[in-house]
Amino acid sequence: MRLNFYVKLLITLLFLNWLPAVHAHKVKLFATVIGDKIEGYVYFPGGERAQSVTVKITFIDNRLVETVTTNEHGEFQFHVKCRATYRLIADIGEGHFAEYIIDSNELSDSLPTLATEKQPAVSAPPAAMNQENQSFSQQQLIDLIEKSVSKQLKPLREQLEAYQEKIFIHDVLGGVGYIFGVMGLLFYIAKRRSH
Amino acid sequence: MHIADGVLSAPVLITGIALSIAGVGYGLQRLDYERIPQVAVLSSAFFVASLIHLPIGFSNIHLILNGLLGLILGWAAFPALAIALFLQAILFGFGGISSLGVNVFNMALPAILCFYLCHHAARRAQHESLQFLYGFLAGSLAIIFSTCLIALSLFLSGEGFIRLIQLMFLAHIPVMIVEGIITGFIIVFLQQVRPELLAAPVPSCD
Numbered sequence: 459m460r461l462n463f464y465v466k467l468l469i470t471l472l473f474l475n476w477l478p479a480v481h482a483h484k485v486k487l488f489a490t491v492i493g494d495k496i497e498g499y500v501y502f503p504g505g506e507r508a509q510s511v512t513v514k515i516t517f518i519d520n521r522l523v524e525t526v527t528t529n530e531h532g533e534f535q536f537h538v539k540c541r542a543t544y545r546l547i548a549d550i551g552e553g554h555f556a557e558y559i560i561d562s563n564e565l566s567d568s569l570p571t572l573a574t575e576k577q578p579a580v581s582a583p584p585a586a587m588n589q590e591n592q593s594f595s596q597q598q599l600i601d602l603i604e605k606s607v608s609k610q611l612k613p614l615r616e617q618l619e620a621y622q623e624k625i626f627i628h629d630v631l632g633g634v635g636y637i638f639g640v641m642g643l644l645f646y647i648a649k650r651r652s653h
Numbered sequence: 654m655h656i657a658d659g660v661l662s663a664p665v666l667i668t669g670i671a672l673s674i675a676g677v678g679y680g681l682q683r684l685d686y687e688r689i690p691q692v693a694v695l696s697s698a699f700f701v702a703s704l705i706h707l708p709i710g711f712s713n714i715h716l717i718l719n720g721l722l723g724l725i726l727g728w729a730a731f732p733a734l735a736i737a738l739f740l741q742a743i744l745f746g747f748g749g750i751s752s753l754g755v756n757v758f759n760m761a762l763p764a765i766l767c768f769y770l771c772h773h774a775a776r777r778a779q780h781e782s783l784q785f786l787y788g789f790l791a792g793s794l795a796i797i798f799s800t801c802l803i804a805l806s807l808f809l810s811g812e813g814f815i816r817l818i819q820l821m822f823l824a825h826i827p828v829m830i831v832e833g834i835i836t837g838f839i840i841v842f843l844q845q846v847r848p849e850l851l852a853a854p855v856p857s858c859d
Contacts, residue, residue, distance in 0.1 A: 626745075630704055633740040634697045640736055641693035648686045 487513070487548045487556035491538075491564045499533045500548040500556065507532025511548050517572070518543040518559075541565045542572035564613055655741070655756055656803060658749025662810040669755030669806070673735060676761055680731035688729060691850070695722050696733035700740055703747065707831075714828045720795030721836045723764025724772055724788070725843075725850060730764040731757070755806050763798030767791040775840055776851045784844050785837040792836025793829040800825050 485508060489498030496515070500508040513534050515523045523544065526534045538544070543562045549555040562571070594602070661669075684692065695718075702716040722730040735757045741747040748756045771794075775787035804818040843850050 629744045630701060633700050633737075633744055636740055637693050637697045637700060637736055641689055644681075644684070644689050645686075648689065652686070 485511075485548060485550050485554050485556045487546055487558045489546055489558050489560060491560060491566075493566055494538050494569055495535055496538060496544065496546070496560055497533070497535045498546065498558065499531070500528050501532055508548070508550060511550055514547045514549070516545050516547065518545055520545075538565060538569065540572050541567075541569040561613060563609065655738070655748030656752045656759075656806065658751050660749075660810065661752055661755060661806055665806050665809045666751055666755060669752070669758050671754070673731070673754040673757040673761070676728075676731040676758065677735050680728040680733075683728045684732070688726075692726055692729045692733045695726055695730075696737045698722075699734060700737035703737075703741060704745065714831065716835065717760070717796060717799070717828065717832060718792075718836070719760045719764045719799060720767045720792040720832060721788075721839055723761075723767040723795060724775060724791045724836070724840065726764075727768045727772070728765060730768070731761045734761045734764065759799055759802040759806065762802060763795040766798055767795045770794065772851070775844075778844075781841050781844075784841045788837035788840030789833035791840075793833035796825055796829045796832050 485500060485502055487498060487500050489496055491497075498513075500511045500513065502508060507528070509528055509530050509532055511528045511532070512525055513528065514525050515536055517523060524536060526536050528534045528548075541562050542565075544560040546558045546560065547555060548557075699718050699722055702718045704715070706715045719730070719734065722733055726733055735753075738748060738756050738760065739753060742750055742753055742756075767790075771787045771791040775784060775791065778784045778787055800821045801818065804821055807817055840851070
């Protein structure tokens, strides 16, 4: 009985050994919004994609919306029905999971918001908008495009900002490390000279 | 306090590099085996201190600490400052690579002057207020000297000297005060906890 368990364990381990997921120490998830679709992929640092990984899509309060599975390229997509902040979680087990937050601001304005999801009234405006479309002056159109572009760029800018902050801290620590490295070198030279 | 690339003229740059190489060489030659970690710690302190900007009224300042380095390290301040300034230049673009020699010299010479002016007195001072005073003097004098040297390097490269030095002095008055106070406190603190740091056999400088 006991032996049986160990054999099973061994076989499982051997089998798991073939999965790239086990070799990775960390998994990452990247997602973007295109219209009303969330598209993304799950990958390991270094670039390899994670296939057949279940990605849980939940609201920010952890209510499950849907689960999707990545295809052979590690990609997944999901149609959003309402405007809300989503949390995407890819769990490959063994405590390795990746999380990505899609802010409600990134999603198209035309989608109903989470609170008003059930109100049918929301579906009316698009028709009205269509009629207006023709009467847009060039200036209005330019304004609209600029507004929408800046809206799309905002999360990117924020990410970049956070990233720069991180780089700065790494550089500071790296610099201190260099100084101590030079200290070691001086010790080495001094030691050799004294011999 | 860091001069960027493309501001100084070639003769100034070359003189700065030559003087800095000489200074670093002399500093390394005088560097005791036992004092290497101390140099590294103070070099890191200088490296990090310049990156922390403190908002003060209308502008923000950052600590320089070259007075403290000079006071404790003596001639070893030259290599310590050279490494820290080099890393600041390549990692953060604080000061240019070509002007590195001038920057090192402008920081290190005041440090060494402070060492000769204040080290002996700060070491011997028994009373806390006196220790603080010498620390304060070292910290603020180093800034004054550095400001003068920077103004001089700019002047030699063809800028109007008097106006420059006025501007730089005004801008650096808060730095001088803050720097002096902090160096003063550090010296008092060191005299209490690790007096041997100051009293250590400084490589044949006395």
